[in-house]
Amino acid sequence: KGLGGQKHQRASQIPSQFSQGERVAMKEALKGAIHIPTVSFGPKELNTTALAEFGEYIRSVFPTVFKTSFVQHEVIGEYSHLFTVQGSDPSLQPYMLLAHSDVVPAPDEGWEVPPFSGLERDGFIHGRGTLDNKNSVMAILQALELLLLRNYIPRRSFFIALGHDEEISGHNGAQKIAALLQARGVQLAFIVDEGNFILDGFIPNLKKPFAIIAVTEKGAINLMLQVNTTPGHSSAPPKETSIGILAAAVSRLEQTPMPNMFGSGLLKTTLQELAHEFPFPTNIILSNLWLFGPLVSRLIERNYITNALVRTTTALTMFNAGVKVNVIPPVAQAIINFRVDPAQTVQEVLELVKNIVADNRVQFQVLSAFDPLPVSPSDHQALGYQLLRQTIRSVFPEVNIVAPGVCIGNTDSRHYANLTTGIYRFNPLYLNPQSFRSIHGINEKISVRAYETQVKFIFEFVQNADTDQEPVPHLHEL
Numbered sequence: 052k053g054l055g056g057q058k059h060q061r062a063s064q065i066p067s068q069f070s071q072g073e074r075v076a077m078k079e080a081l082k083g084a085i086h087i088p089t090v091s092f093g094p095k096e097l098n099t100t101a102l103a104e105f106g107e108y109i110r111s112v113f114p115t116v117f118k119t120s121f122v123q124h125e126v127i128g129e130y131s132h133l134f135t136v137q138g139s140d141p142s143l144q145p146y147m148l149l150a151h152s153d154v155v156p157a158p159d160e161g162w163e164v165p166p167f168s169g170l171e172r173d174g175f176i177h178g179r180g181t182l183d184n185k186n187s188v189m190a191i192l193q194a195l196e197l198l199l200l201r202n203y204i205p206r207r208s209f210f211i212a213l214g215h216d217e218e219i220s221g222h223n224g225a226q227k228i229a230a231l232l233q234a235r236g237v238q239l240a241f242i243v244d245e246g247n248f249i250l251d252g253f254i255p256n257l258k259k260p261f262a263i264i265a266v267t268e269k270g271a272i273n274l275m276l277q278v279n280t281t282p283g284h285s286s287a288p289p290k291e292t293s294i295g296i297l298a299a300a301v302s303r304l305e306q307t308p309m310p311n312m313f314g315s316g317l318l319k320t321t322l323q324e325l326a327h328e329f330p331f332p333t334n335i336i337l338s339n340l341w342l343f344g345p346l347v348s349r350l351i352e353r354n355y356i357t358n359a360l361v362r363t364t365t366a367l368t369m370f371n372a373g374v375k376v377n378v379i380p381p382v383a384q385a386i387i388n389f390r391v392d393p394a395q396t397v398q399e400v401l402e403l404v405k406n407i408v409a410d411n412r413v414q415f416q417v418l419s420a421f422d423p424l425p426v427s428p429s430d431h432q433a434l435g436y437q438l439l440r441q442t443i444r445s446v447f448p449e450v451n452i453v454a455p456g457v458c459i460g461n462t463d464s465r466h467y468a469n470l471t472t473g474i475y476r477f478n479p480l481y482l483n484p485q486s487f488r489s490i491h492g493i494n495e496k497i498s499v500r501a502y503e504t505q506v507k508f509i510f511e512f513v514q515n516a517d518t519d520q521e522p523v524p525h526l527h528e529l
């Protein structure tokens with residue numbers, strides 16, 4: 052079952068141990084990064100001053116990365132960064148690590164600690180970007196800095212791509228980097244980006260954490276619904292207004308969930324891999340999904356987070372209408388954000404939407420849309436997946452289960468689909484429901500310990516990518 056039948060050969064690894072001074076420096080570097088408000092506000096509204104400052108900042112805290120002769124640095128799309136780390140063995144196909152430096156807005160309200168303070172309190176570094184995704188930007192560069200300081204020369208080349216506009220679709224960052232690499236004829240063995248985590252406490256009855264590596268991500272549709280009616284005096288209103296017609300249409304969409312795709316999805320495989328971690332009788336139920344599938348899928352859809360794993364979701368995100376208190380509104384507009392299940396296409400979802408709305412006074416306009424991403428391999432030959440699995444086993448020995456899954460959000464990695472068939476979305480961090488809600492929410496924070504572990508993970512991962520691989524068997528196969 053070896054990877055390509057290669058002979059197992061483990062070069063001596065540099066131990067992933069960091070001195071007290073290095074550990075202080077790495078957390079201080081993250082705090083400084085959080086302090087720079089690199090906010091993406093809207094489609095074309097970015098804090099470019101902060102993004103420029105961030106570029107200077109990484110130069111100052113990772114001097115070795117910037118002065119090493121075999122590390123090439125390029126700025127793309129003004130604020131994104133592409134590093135090419137030239138390995139010593141050109142016969143090995145390069146891989147790529149992705150992260151993004153922009154963050155979503157964070158008004159002060161509701162935060163225990165100001166969101167751009169980067170303050171340390173009770174063993175946590177607080178602030179916007181501590182989980183999404185400056186932790187990854189900084190941990191990748193930090194791990195490389197530490198490897199270079201130990202005179203590590205990689206065998207396998209790799210790229211580090213740090214987008215600056217992921218939170219507003221990545222068109223000027225990731226998309227431009229991908230186009231540049233494609234023009235240069237680069238093909239990648241695999242990509243690792245943000246996405247899933249080591250999940251803890253998401254499933255009732257399952258006390259143990261489990262790592263989910265996302266091998267696909269959902270598609271997305273931003274759909275505008277519009278109703279136009281004749282304006283007039285509010286003292287003599289018509290039976291239905293544009294607002295009423297549109298509100299009824301969006302309400303029908305909200306009340307009519309898209310079909311449950313549990314039967315045809317990757318989630319079945321994920322649950323089968325998790326089955327033996329559950330106590331009786333859940334273990335039996337999950338091992339016999341041919342029989343209990345309908346029951347399990349109903350339980351999964353009851354929770355709003357796990358519901359996103361079984362169907363295309365429908366989120367009413369914007370609603371605009373009305374010009375004055377006493378004017379019948381001539382136009383009402385709503386925007387609906389759908390996340391398309393990997394077992395469906397954009398076209399299929401749009402057909403369903405039209406049938407649910409079933410009102411020809413409602414006009415549709417697709418603002419943007421893309422299909423779900425292809426499923427990357429997770430078999431024994433899949434280099435990227437197996438390297439992640441091996442590194443998870445080494446850095447998180449308490450995690451028994453590593454399983455493939457779906458990323459419910461979208462990542463910059465989707466722009467690189469032409470460069471590789473292996474896209475893996477995984478953050479080497481524990482995530483519980485509370486920390487999940489803090490992403491794009493309030494009180495986002497990372498423990499100092501978790502951040503150090505993330506650096507350690509990348510430090511080991513880069514070295515693991517340089518050894519010929521033999522996959523570790525599943526624990527239950529032992």
Ligand SMILES: CC/C=C\C/C=C\C/C=C\C/C=C\C/C=C\C/C=C\CCC(=O)N[C@@H](Cc1ccccc1)C(=O)O
Binds near residue numbers: 456460
């Ligand atoms: C058996 C069960 C398996 C798993 C179980 C349980 C629950 C799953 C729990 C949590 C999910 C874990 C992680 C998901 C966390 C975040 C989503 C990941 C990445 C999203 C990044 C992001 O926010 N991207 C934006 C990008 C975007 C911006 C603007 C326009 C388009 C896209 C997004 O998706 O909105």
Ligand SMILES: [Zn+2]
Binds near residue numbers: 151183184217245
């Ligand atoms: Zn992110």
Ligand SMILES: [Zn+2]
Binds near residue numbers: 155183218491
């Ligand atoms: Zn985000």
